[in-house]
Amino acid sequence: MNDLAPLDPAYVANILSHPPFVTIDGVINVRDLGSYPSETSPGSVTRPRFLFRSAELSSITVEGQEKLRALGITKVFDLRSDTEIHKYNTPQPEIDGIEIVRAPVFQTEDYSPEMMAKRYQLYASGKTEAFMELYSQILDHGGPSFGAILRHIRDRPSEGCIFHCTAGKDRTGIIAAIILKLAGVDNSAIAEDYALTRVGREPARAMIMARLSKEPLFASNNEAALNMFTCRHETMIAFLSLLEEKYGGAEGYVKSYLGLSGDDIQAIRNNLLVSGTPCL
Secondary structure, eight states: OOSSSOOOHHHHHHHHTSTTBOOBTTBOSOEEOOSOBBSSSTTEEEOTTTEEEESOOTTOOHHHHHHHHHTTEEEEEEOOOHHHHHHHTOOOOOBTTBEEEEOOSSOGGGGOHHHHHHHHHHHHHOOHHHHHHHHHHHHHHOHHHHHHHHHHHHHOTTSEEEEEOSSSSSHHHHHHHHHHHHTTBOHHHHHHHHHTHHHHTGGGHHHHHHHHTTSHHHHTOHHHHHHTTOOOHHHHHHHHHHHHHHHOHHHHHHHHHHOOOHHHHHHHHHHHEEEOOOOO
16 A cells, blocks of 8 residues: 555545444544453453543544543543644634643754654654654653553543544554553554555545645645655554653653653553454
8 A cells, every 4th residue: 555645435434444443523533442352461451431532533523522521531632732832723622521631742942843842843754764763752741641541440440532633643643552552452453453544534635735835845745745644564563662762661661751660551551451352
C-alpha cells in the first residue's frame, strides 16, 4: 500500500465500520483500545469500552456528544498545545456530563518558529529515524500529560475516557502504545493499532492538506506534507525498541517520567485487564 496515495473510499468505509473503530459524529480516527489479548496475563484482554483514542474533538456534533456519553466516557484528555488550538481555531467543545482535561504534551515555548521548523523538517523526511527523534521529544516532554491518563486508569476503572491530539497519531499513538505495553499486549498488535491511523485519518485528508499548505515547508511539496502523516507498522516497532533501550521499557518510563510506583503499575494493569476472548 502506497503511504501517500488516497485510499479507496469503499475500503475506508468498510474498515471504519468495524472494530476497533468507533463512529462518533464529527470526530475522526476513533478507536477502542479494548479486546487486545495480554501475553503476560493469559486469558485476559484489555477492557472494552474503557479507553478510546481519537483525533481532535473540536467538530463533534450533538449526536457525537450523545455517543460519547453512551460509551460511558466521563473524561476527555486533550494532548494538544495552546498554540495548536489557537493556530487552527479548534477549541475543545463543552460537553454536558464529560470533563475536559487540558494535558498538553508540549508547552507554548516548545512551539517557537525555530523549533517548529526543525520538527516539520523531521516529519517531512518520513524516515523512521526522524520519527524516533520526534517520539523521543514526546516521551521527554509527555510525563505530566501521560501521567494524568494513567492515574485516571488507576483511580477510576469504571469511568471511560478518550484521549486525543490533533490527528490522533503521534502523541496519542505513543500513550496508547505505553498503555498497551503495560497491559502485556504483543508488539505486533500495538503496531497494528498504530498503523490503523492510515485509514482513520483518511476522511480528513483534504482538511489536513489544506492546513499544511499554509506552512512554507509544505506549501509546494505535497509529498513532504503527506510524509508527516505516515504511520507505518515498522515505525511503531522501532519506537517500542527505543522505549525499551533508552527508557527502560514502559514500566521504566512511567516510573522515571511519570512518578508512578510498582504498586501503581500493578493497579493500572489490574484495571486495564478483564477475562475474555479477543474479538478483534
